[in-house]
Amino acid sequence: MPLEKVLLAKPRGFCAGVVRAVDIVNIALDVYEKPLYVRKEIVHNRHVVEELRAKGTVFVDSLLEVPSGATVVFSAHGVSPEVREKAKAKNLKVIDATCPLVTKVHLEAVKYARDGFTIVLIGHKGHEEVVGTMGEAPQHMVLISSREEVAHLNPPDSNRIAYLTQTTLSLDETREIIATLRQKFPHIVGPPSEDICYATQNRQESVQAMARHAGLILVVGSGNSSNSNRLVEEAQKSGAQSYLIDDYRNIQESWLEGVRVVGVTAGASAPEILVQQVVEHLKARGAATVEEFETTKENVHFALPPNLASDLETRNRVRT
Ligand code: SF4
Missing domain, CATH: 3.40.1010.20 (4-hydroxy-3-methylbut-2-enyl diphosphate reductase, catalytic domain)
Known part of the structure; x- marks a missing residue:
């Protein structure tokens, strides 16, 4: 055949989050003095990273590799508050390319933790997005990636338990895990629809x-x-x-x-x-x-981070 x-x-x-993240690095390369540092791969694609590296971007695994006072972009996957603190301590200029849909999950984690909930995060261990989200409330969060792990959950108060999800999971598997969580914890709460983007x-x-x-x-x-x-x-x-x-x-x-x-x-x-x-x-x-x-039409667009948008505007004014 x-x-x-x-x-x-x-x-x-x-997606809109990746378009924004790649735009952010390209604009930052144009607006700020080089070298421009990016913590982790800006998005998980080898070709994108190599192309930006060829334009002068320096990708680093840790802020330890970034000199004090330099400009650093945080990747689309987000960072923990600890990383933000370290950047502040080194007086780095931060441009945050965290996808707004990841930020939404961070804010939900902060809210549930503040209200005394144990948060079950459904996601993949070691993924940068999960590391960043867990960092928002490490004492309150437990990570699972399968239905089988639900049986081992033992929160201090089963009436105060919430779930959140990584943004890039399998829809069907995640729904099964949430259903299993609901069976074990009938009072569990979560976002109106799971946070898979x-x-x-x-x-x-x-x-x-x-x-x-x-x-x-x-x-x-x-x-x-x-x-x-x-x-x-x-x-x-x-x-x-x-x-x-x-x-x-x-x-x-x-x-x-x-x-x-x-x-x-x-x-x-x-x-x-x-x-x-x-x-x-x-x-x-x-x-x-x-x-x-x-199968469907997409029309999603995210704005640039305010500090980059403002620096770009200033630079354009100076040039004209
Ligand atoms: S959360 Fe979704 S929209 Fe945002 S960067 Fe990830 S895949 Fe793209």
Whole structure:
């Protein structure tokens, strides 16, 4: 069976939080003196990071590597209050690229902790977003990543317990974990809808629908991107063969054998140019038709951090 068609998921790729984070670094490179420091990968995509590094960005793992008084950008995944304190102590100029939807989870954690709740955070251990959120109220929070772990939870007061979620989890699995939490703790409270963000939800729903029409689904994204990994899992659970690829060079010829329709999508941190390269690669292998597979429209935009917006305005005034 020869390859005939490519289905291109829509929406795919960059979400509003990633667009904002990448814009922030590009603008900061233009407005401030170099070197510009970025704590951690600004977003979890190798290509994005390499491109910004080539423009003069210095990526660091810790603020220890940043000289006093320098300018540092915090990544889209957010940071704990401890990191903010360290930046203040070193007199760093901070530009915060934390996605506003991650900030929302931080604020919920602060509120529940202040009200004396034990907070169950559903998320992946070690992920930067989880480290940042846990840092808001470490004494009040416990991290779980599966339904099985609910059985081991033993809060001091089972009437004062709340849950929060990482923004990039599997929708279905998270709903199952929340249902298990509700069974064990009928009084548990949480945000009105789980905090899995709109971009994660839309990309997962799109890949689930696309898997009904495509034998193979390729997800463009880096290995450390949580939402990209979830897309591969969702495609597989929906019955398609699926692989995570950094770019077209990762595609193995054997994956295409016997496949008539290939679906292509991209995680929230993967640039569109990489998707287009994948499409060109598939066209060269016989795919005569490329169709967009639209499941929903996205129109989300986040404003720049106020201090960067104001410095940009000042710089533009000086130039004119
Ligand atoms: S995936 Fe969601 S939470 Fe993460 S940066 Fe994008 S919009 Fe924000």
